[in-house]
Amino acid sequence: MTYMPPTDAMFLLAESREHPMHVGGLQLFTPPDGAGPDYVRDMVDEIRSHTEVNSRFRKRPADPVSSVGNLWWATESEVDLEYHIRHSAVPRPGRIRELFQLTSRWHGTLLDRHRPMWETHLVEGLEDGRFAVYTKVHHSLVDGVSALRMLQTTLDESPDDRAMRVPWDPRPKRSHDGGTSRGGPLALxxxxxxxxxxxxxxxxxxxxxxxxxxxxxxxxxxxxxxxxxxxxxxxxxxxxxxxxxxxxxxxxxxxxxxxxxxxxxxxxxxxxxxxxxxxxxxxxxxxxxxxxxxxxxxxxxxxxxxxxxxxxxxxxxxxxxxxxxxxxxxxxxxxxxxxxxxxxxxxxxxxxxxxxxxxxxxxxxxxxxxxxxxxxxxxxxxxxxxxxxxxxxxWNGSRLDGVYPAxxxxxxxxxxxxxxxxxxxxxxxxxxxxxxxxxxxxxxxxxxxxxxxxxxxxxx
Missing domain, CATH: 3.30.559.30 (Nonribosomal peptide synthetase, condensation domain)
Known part of the structure; x- marks a missing residue:
């Protein structure tokens, strides 16, 4: 177990059913030309195959039931990626409206403190052929700026790059200059x-x-x-x-x-x-x-x-x-x-x-x-x-069309x-x-x- 800094613990201690303390984001992607009907399904399978997980994505409260347990981090030896990586689809007619309804529901539910506190949903079924990714991470683990930076480590400037990168991979990421904005980072x-x-x-x-x-x-x-x-x-x-x-x-x-x-x-x-x-x-x-x-x-x-x-x-x-x-x-x-x-x-x-x-x-x-x-x-x-x-x-040849913070x-x-x-x-x-x-x-x-x-x- 490792000590949890007060700046992490405050988000766990303040959390209740009415006050989920996670940050999230919804990304929209256009698949590359020639992507078949199993494109998203294949992505889910490949993402789940990245079983090496860095320490940040292995953390959970040491004792989720007691308040004292929320002052110490425990580290999971194995992470159940089938639980954390969800494959979903929007109901017909597959409008953005239905996607927002799903996102609203996911964003209002608490993360399980008995597991590392993050989820990623890959969502297909949109009527325009695009797919979406909704991710939420507890604020005790990451803030909005860090979450966006982790997203960007998975992306590339070339549409021909088909390397499937994931934010929890412990190996060094290849950097690109598209990840900083004018004037430097702002904290939430x-x-x-x-x-x-x-x-x-x-x-x-x-x-x-x-x-x-x-x-x-x-x-x-x-x-x-x-x-x-x-x-x-x-x-x-x-x-x-x-x-x-x-x-x-x-x-x-x-x-x-x-x-x-x-x-x-x-x-x-x-x-x-x-x-x-x-x-x-x-x-x-x-x-x-x-x-x-x-x-x-x-x-x-x-x-x-x-x-x-x-x-x-x-x-x-x-x-x-x-x-x-x-x-x-x-x-x-x-x-x-x-x-x-x-x-x-x-x-x-x-x-x-x-x-x-x-x-x-x-x-x-x-x-x-x-x-x-x-x-x-x-x-x-x-x-x-x-x-x-x-x-x-x-990402895997798909163009990032939108990054919507939640x-x-x-x-x-x-x-x-x-x-x-x-x-x-x-x-x-x-x-x-x-x-x-x-x-x-x-x-x-x-x-x-x-x-x-x-x-x-x-x-x-």
Whole structure:
């Protein structure tokens, strides 16, 4: 057995039936020309033949029944790949809608703690001839960035490469340059919080950071602090069932709006989310007069700095949902994000980590009975950017068409929006509480409408 770091254990200890603590993702592939009817079946067989499994994919809690057992890792000597690698098919008529229904069901079920905590589903039966891969891994083992990187080790830039690579293979992977994004990796907010909470008693770093935050809040009205968020349907207790929806947008559409408005690509994405959430809440007759706020990871790296390492802060930004004009919303979002960046540049890396943990700390209280119903939310929604591949990639000759993240929702945070770059597209994955948020698929249409409104307004 090996000791489990607190940043791993917290995700196991916080897990319940209503709060699965795994990250996941759905990938869509187009098979190569000439792929026969047994193409996916043959892939499943070959994947299961990779019986050498590295230590990360052998881990499980030492004693899954007791809380103490969730503080130590045990290592399985043999991994049952027939259990972990599932072969599935979507029901007729095989639309993307049916695929999302399956993904929603899988994403809402707990991983078995008596086994290594991961699953992969290869899914065929889509009416357009494509196949999908849904994978989920417990957050105690990996965060979203690491999960995407492991996926990319299985892919290749050549459609002619038919080597079947799997992420659990202990042998060294051949690298390619399609796996890093502009500006270096960003950690998921929950990972930032986990690292920050383990350092939360470092008052020597937190006190000066707190003074700077206070000063920034006083002199800069664009700077957003925790608990400025209004109460919405997004911020109540949740059930265990999930809905998952996803969609891709061309990066050039988003970049064109950014160039026309002197904004960043992330600013425009936040404005898309703002417009979509505004319309969604209006349909539910639940849009508050005060603006929603979002917790977002913000890159602190300049364009001249090299990639590598982490330069990220978990900050809170206004979504300007109280404004009707899309350009006014974008301008307010940009100013809010810039105010946070200005503060972060004044802090040391340790202070950034601590401040990020403070911004996220209220989530640790969400399991306390009655807390979510009585307290104001620290923010309304988490919107994350997980950098992905910047070139076309292939797996066993199949072209990767989409990479759709599926993240975590919590009491008080019933919706999570995560997007990733994929060649010339931005791929969005949205997870929501099925009980709390009806017709979550409407968010996809509202995101498209919000981008269209921004395009029209920025060229007017």
């Amino acid at each position: 907010p929950l990972s930032v919080a986990g690292k920050g909470l383990s350092l939360g008693t470092t008052a020597a770093g937190l006190v000066p950071a707190g003074l700077k935050v206070l000063g920034q809040a006083v002199r800069d009205h664009n700077f957003i602090t925790p608990f400025e968020a209004p109460k919405t349907v997004l911020n109540g207790p949740i059930g265990g069932a999930r809905r998952f929806v996803a969609q891709s947008w061309e990066i050039e559409r988003v970049r064109a709006v950014a160039d026309a408005t002197d904004a960043t690509l992330n600013d425009v994405v936040l404005a898309m989310c703002s417009g979509a959430l505004r319309t969604y809440l209006l349909e539910l007759d639940g849009l508050p007069d005060k603006s929603l706020t979002a917790m977002v990871p913000v890159s602190l790296r300049s364009d001249s700095e090299s990639a590598g390492g982490n330069a990220v802060g978990a900050v809170i930004c206004s979504l300007a949902t109280d404004l009707d004009d899309p350009i006014d919303r974008l301008r307010t979002i940009r100013e809010s994000a810039q105010a946070s960046k200005r503060l972060m540049k004044e802090l040391t890396p340790l202070q950034i980590l601590l401040l990020s943990a403070v911004n996220m700390s209220a989530l640790a209280l969400s399991p306390v009975p009655g807390y979510v119903s009585l307290a104001r939310p620290p923010f309304n929604v988490i919107i994350s950017n997980v950098p992905g591949p910047t070139k076309p990639l292939y 993240s975590i929702v919590l009491d008080g945070q019933a919706m999570n929006i995560t997007f990733t770059s994929n060649d010339d597209a931005l791929d969005f994955g949205i997870v929501g509480c099925r009980q709390t948020l009806p017709s979550l698929q409407r968010m996809i249409h509202h995101l498209e409408d919000a981008l269209t409104d921004l395009e029209k307004a920025s060229t007017a």
